[in-house]
Amino acid sequence: xxxxxxxxxxxxxxxxxARFEQMLRVEIAVARAQVGRGLVGADAVRAIESRARxxxxxxxxxxxxxxxxxxxxxxQVAETVGEEGRFxxxxxxxxDVVDTxxxxxxxxxxxxxxxxxDALIAALVERAxxxxxxxxxxxxxxxxxxPTTMGMKIAGWAFEIxxxxxxxxxAADDAATGKISGPxxxxxxxxxxLEEEVLxxxxxxxxxxxxxxxxxxxxxxxxAAIAITGGSLERIATEIRNLQxxxxxxxxxxxxxxxxxxxxxxxxxxxxxxxxxxxxxRLLRGYxxxxxxxxxxxxxxxxxxxxxxxVLLPDATILLDYMLVKTRGLIERLVVRPERMRENIxxxxxxxxSSRVLLALVEQGGLSREDAYAIVQRNALRAADERRQxxxxxxxxxxxxxRLSDEALDACFDDAHxxxxxxxxxxxxxxxxxxxKEAASVH
Numbered sequence: 001x002x003x004x005x006x007x008x009x010x011x012x013x014x015x016x017x018a019r020f021e022q023m024l025r026v027e028i029a030v031a032r033a034q035v036g037r038g039l040v041g042a043d044a045v046r047a048i049e050s051r052a053r054x055x056x057x058x059x060x061x062x063x064x065x066x067x068x069x070x071x072x073x074x075x076q077v078a079e080t081v082g083e084e085g086r087f088x089x090x091x092x093x094x095x096d097v098v099d100t101x102x103x104x105x106x107x108x109x110x111x112x113x114x115x116x117x118d119a120l121i122a123a124l125v126e127r128a129x130x131x132x133x134x135x136x137x138x139x140x141x142x143x144x145x146x147p148t149t150m151g152m153k154i155a156g157w158a159f160e161i162x163x164x165x166x167x168x169x170x171a172a173d174d175a176a177t178g179k180i181s182g183p184x185x186x187x188x189x190x191x192x193x194l195e196e197e198v199l200x201x202x203x204x205x206x207x208x209x210x211x212x213x214x215x216x217x218x219x220x221x222x223x224a225a226i227a228i229t230g231g232s233l234e235r236i237a238t239e240i241r242n243l244q245x246x247x248x249x250x251x252x253x254x255x256x257x258x259x260x261x262x263x264x265x266x267x268x269x270x271x272x273x274x275x276x277x278x279x280x281x282r283l284l285r286g287y288x289x290x291x292x293x294x295x296x297x298x299x300x301x302x303x304x305x306x307x308x309x310x311v312l313l314p315d316a317t318i319l320l321d322y323m324l325v326k327t328r329g330l331i332e333r334l335v336v337r338p339e340r341m342r343e344n345i346x347x348x349x350x351x352x353x354s355s356r357v358l359l360a361l362v363e364q365g366g367l368s369r370e371d372a373y374a375i376v377q378r379n380a381l382r383a384a385d386e387r388r389q390x391x392x393x394x395x396x397x398x399x400x401x402x403r404l405s406d407e408a409l410d411a412c413f414d415d416a417h418x419x420x421x422x423x424x425x426x427x428x429x430x431x432x433x434x435x436x437k438e439a440a441s442v443h
Contacts, residue, residue: 001314001315001318001319005280005318005319005322006318006322007318007321007322007325009112009321010109010112010317010318010321010322011318013105013108013109013112013314013317014105014109014313014314014317014318016056016059017054017056018105019101019105020054020056020059020073021054022101022102022104022105023070023073023097023098023101024052024054024077025101025104025202026096026097026100026101026104026178026180026198026202027048027052027074027077027088027089027092027097028045028048028049028052029198029201029202030090030091030092030096030180030190030194030198031044031045031048031087031088031090032045032201033194033197033198033201034087034090034091034194037191037194039090039091040087040090041087043084044084044087045087047081047082047084048081048084048085048087048088051080051081051082051084052077052080052081052085052088053077053080054073054076054077055076055080058076058079059072059073059076060072062075062076068094070094070097070098071094074088074089091182091189091190092180092182092189092190093182093183093212095179095212095213095214095301096179096180096181096182099178099179099213099214100178100179100180100198100199100202100204102309102313103175103176103177103178103204103214104176104178104202104204105313106172106175106176106219106222106313106317107172107175107176107203107204109172109313109317109321110168110169110171110172110173110175110176110222111172112317112321113168113172113226113229113317113320113321113324114165114168114169114172116320116321116324116325116328117161117164117165117168117229117324118165119324119325119328120161120324120327120328120331121158121161121162121165121432121433122433123328123331123332124154124155124157124158124161124331125155125158125429125432125433126433127154127331127332127334128151128152128154128155128157128158128426128429129151129426129429129435130151131149131150131151131154131336132149132151132422132423132426133149133151134149134150134151134336134338134341135147135148135149135338135341135342135345135415135419136148136149136150136153136250136338136341136344136345137341137344137345137348137352142242144348144351144352145352146352146355146418147345147352147415147418147419148418148419148422149419149422150336150338150341151422151426152422152425152426153239154331155425155426155428155429157232157235157236158429158432159428159432160232160235161229161232161233162432164225164228164229164232167225167228167229168222168225168226168229170225171218171221171222171224171225172222172225173205174205174218174221174222175218175219175221175222176203176204176205177204177205177206177207177214177218178198178199178202178204178205178206178207178214179195179206179207179210179213179214180194180195180198180199181195181207181210182212183212183300184211184212184300185209185210185211185212185300211299211300211301212300212301213297213300213301215295216291216294216295216297216305217295219291219294219309219313220288220291220292220294220295222291223284223287223288223290223291223292223312223313223316224288224291224292226284226287226288226316226317226320227281227284227285227287227288227316229284229320229324230280230281230284230285230319230320230323231281231284231285233277233281233323233324233327234277234278234281236277236327236330236331237271237273237274237275237277237278237281237327237330238274238278240253240271240274240330240334241271241274241275241278244271244274248340248344249337249340250336250337250340250341250344251334251335251336251337252269252271252334252335252337253269253270253271253272253273253274253330253334253335254329254330254333254334254335255269255335273326273330274330276326277323277326277327280319280322280323281323283315283316283319284316284319284320287312287315287316288316290308290312291308291309291312293308294308294309345415349383349384349387349388349389349390350383350389350390350391350413351380351383351384351390352418353390353391353412353413353415354376354377354380354390356411356412356413356417357376357390357394357400357404357409357412358372358373358376360404360408360409360411360412361375361376361400361403361404364403364404364408365400365402365403365404366403367403375397375399375400376394379393379394379397379400380393391409391410391413394409395409
């Protein structure tokens with residue numbers, strides 16, 4: 001991933017240095033386990049532990065000859081150890097080290113993503129509570145529907161990210177699976193109990209039946225969870241982008257002092273972060289597709305997955321890390337314009353109350369639903385076309401006046417009815433971040 005979108009902590013997990021360091025952890029853990037089985041002397045392991053170093057430049061130099069990065073890695077580390085270096089990689093196949101080292105990297109990346117998701121959920125819950133009473137128009141098919149609140153909208157985002165977090169946690173935990181089972185998974189050179197000891201020491205799961213590799217359904221599941229989370233972030237970003245339309249103007253991305261929107265048009269204040277998040281979500285879906293293509297390898301393995309994974313695993317985790325962190329900042333500093341929300345509600349001419357009038361004509365006026373619907377729709381469409389208030393149109397309609405008093409009609413246009421259960425729904429946020437806990441953390 002390019003530096004522009006790489007945050008330091010996640011980026012450090014995927015450097016060549018970090019990759020080989022994790023592979024060295026595996027090599028050392030195996031050597032330690034071999035001591036108790038009489039395969040490697042304790043002095044040799046102490047020498048490996050004290051002297052073994054990773055030199056990425058030297059590995060690259062050796063690989064020019066070997067055309068095999070694991071052999072180059074083992075050779076380079078052995079150089080730093082000296083004579084005892086011959087006990088490195090004893091009884092192992094390359095994928096024992098590569099896949100188990102990769103599991104350690106994915107475990108670290110998964111922890112980072114979960115921390116990011118937790119921070120975003122907390123920010124969403126806090127903002128949802130703050131905007132609990134910020135009334136705005138709900139829209140379906142991009143058309144005014146009925147009023148809601150900004151708090152309800154954000155609360156929905158919070159629960160969606162919480163579901164994403166659960167998927168990420170489960171998939172990342174499953175991907176933290178290694179194997180020390182040899183060339184085709186039959187433990188031909190090392191015993192199964194050594195694998196259990198090594199993986200337990202490393203804090204990884206054991207693949208119960210592996211081939212030369214850990215099977216890629218686990219990695220595909222992780223990338224699917226990452227892509228779904230990206231889709232949730234894109235949903236948030238898309239909603240903010242839409243509500244920042246000049247014609248709507250209810251939300252705006254933060255715009256810091258000195259920021260520029262256009263080289264040609266000084267007035268521009270563009271939702272660039274939301275657009276960036278939307279573009280990145282497309283990449284994540286592409287990476288998920290590639291991860292699924294990596295599942296059907298030939299026989300006990302081929303390496304068609306390897307080149308793809310060297311790109312998609314770092315890139316996908318780095319991108320999602322960036323997206324989660326940036327979305328959190330977006331939510332925390334989001335500009336909410338309640339006055340514009342009220343203006344847009346009023347521009348709707350009261351049409352959003354059509355459902356209330358329909359029910360009143362049925363329940364109080366004694367009409368069939370079909371007849372009531374026809375009366376309200378006729379007036380609503382005319383009000384929209386002529387840019388007149390729906391209430392005024394209904395007052396002038398004899399069929400309505402015959403069945404509903406002025407007071408009954410006025411009650412249909414009381415927006416408080418639409419929002420009477422919002423507080424009950426928003427109380428469910430306590431399932432994510434208890435209000436008492438949040439209040440205590442503030443003080």
